[in-house]
Amino acid sequence: MTPISPTAPTPPLTGYLLGLVGVMIFAATLPMTHIALGGFSPSFITFGRAFGAALITGLALLGLRRSVPVANRRQLFAAGLLLAYGFPGFSSIAMQTVPASHGGIVLGILPLMTASFAALFGGEKPGLLFWGFGIAGAALVVSFSLSGADITPGIGDLWLALAALSASCGYVISGKISRSMPGWEVIAWSLVFVAPISLVGTIWSLLQGGVSAPDAAEYAGFGYLTGFSMVLGFVFWNRGLALGGIARVGQVQLLQSFFTIAFSAALLGEAVTPVKLAYAFAVGLVVWLGRKAKVG
Template identity: 40%
Template sequence: MRLIADRTHDHCRTLNHEPDRKNSPYSNPSAMTHSHNENLGYIYGIIAVTAFAITLPAMRVALSVFDPVFVALGRGTGAAVLASIFLWSTRQRLPTRDEARGLIIVAAGAVIGFPLLAAWAMLYVDASHGGVVLGILPLATAVAAALFSGERPSARFWLFALAGAGLVVGYSLNRAGGTLHMADLALFGSIVCASVSYAEGARLSKTLGGPQVISWALVFSFPVLIVPTIHYAPATLDLPLEPLLGFLYLTAISQYLGFFPWYHGLALGGISKVSQTQLLQPFLTIIASVLILEEHADFMTWLVATLVVAIVAIGKRSQVKHHEIKPATMADTVS
């Protein structure tokens, strides 16, 4: 009788089209949460990349008046003041010893190394050229994530990452007539600095929080930044408005606020995957260069940009294995 009842129950499930809960996508809340976090990570990443895309054009404008050392390190000094206000007003906890070691790496790469090398390069090449060379930064960040943060991207991921980087670098070489400028070496150095600091900052963001990571990194950097900033500061503030605005953008957005969504996005969606949104940055930089510096962008630029967008969209579906650590939320910025 029980066998007949079971068969009758199965028959009724078939007639009523009762869903198989075991195979339903709604039966795995963990997978849904991961997908939600990944999508949010991409959104935060795109917001940050849009902010970072104006960095090189703003730097070119600022360098028309300011000393390159002041542009590179002065922005960090100003951002450190903003960071101190944030940390004090929100009563943030002190970093642990392990977190402090990681923050030194972030400070060395994102606050000192990248700005110095990028500022020197912008003395010799256009902002649009520099932006395209930085197109290999997403690939470098994925490598750094694999080396230092325990992420293990799939072969499919590396295929699309290499395709995107190859497309951008090929575009850069084509624009440069097949040769690279000496300033490109500085840009490559800045890529190493940025990629390592991004991977380490994202790792720290999972326990410390994105805003806290860049804030503490800036505070740690302040003793190193303050002396050269004062030494290379302009003798007068009676300066043209555009260079001042460019420097203020570098200070408030490029060196500070832009890292809030960036580190949070990397922590939420995974360093390897979300970092690929930076493949869009060269073309956003070109748009900014056209609008701010009146540089030219032709049909080939927009064609390559379209292909890169497609690569990012397809590569998003690639698998990346990593150690799960509960990411800090934006609500964690206030303790």
């Protein structure tokens, strides 16, 4: 009998499935931000959720007696700045002026941006076929946003672009570290390293009137952003990137726009049209075909 090797490679599908779970958690972020903005300011949402998530992950690290990753401290701090403040801050500002479904569409450019950063400093070398599918998926998302009858580009799109830039760069940094460290520890230490900034920012936003009599739904929205968008989503996402490759698994995020549309319809009553569903199918097909493309 041939023994089973404990170091046998994990099937690539595992990375995609874990990445998909992370994407579904992230997809509700914009609708939940819209809800939370009814009782919290953008600055409090940005700093407060980061500090709350740091408390959660810090207790987990302390309880499990994890050693401080001194060698990766600079990269983890950079990831914390981008993922705890960059994306949440810019997207919270954007959600004041654009619908959540519109934001989800614009953020559909994330996979291509993530692949670009993975090629620049993530050590990956996507082939021409991969880039072809990535560009095709991004083009589908952009054409979808331009075809909407009530979608007009504005300042909110600039904030969303900055949010996408922050997220894609942060994904590559955290995904690269996740190759040698459990994914949950990567986001945990990232949040802990920036926790002093989060605490100061939370106190400052409170003094500026960052909380204005939120109701139960608004508290729930803020709680989701803290526990799910900031912590649990990255546990699945970072592990998926580490197992399947940053550029390849990153393409699963092309589906996030359409999960966001579904959550926006369920939570905010935003319309779902046949055109949106048709684009969802087309983007899903591109993601599936992109799985076969070569990534070095």
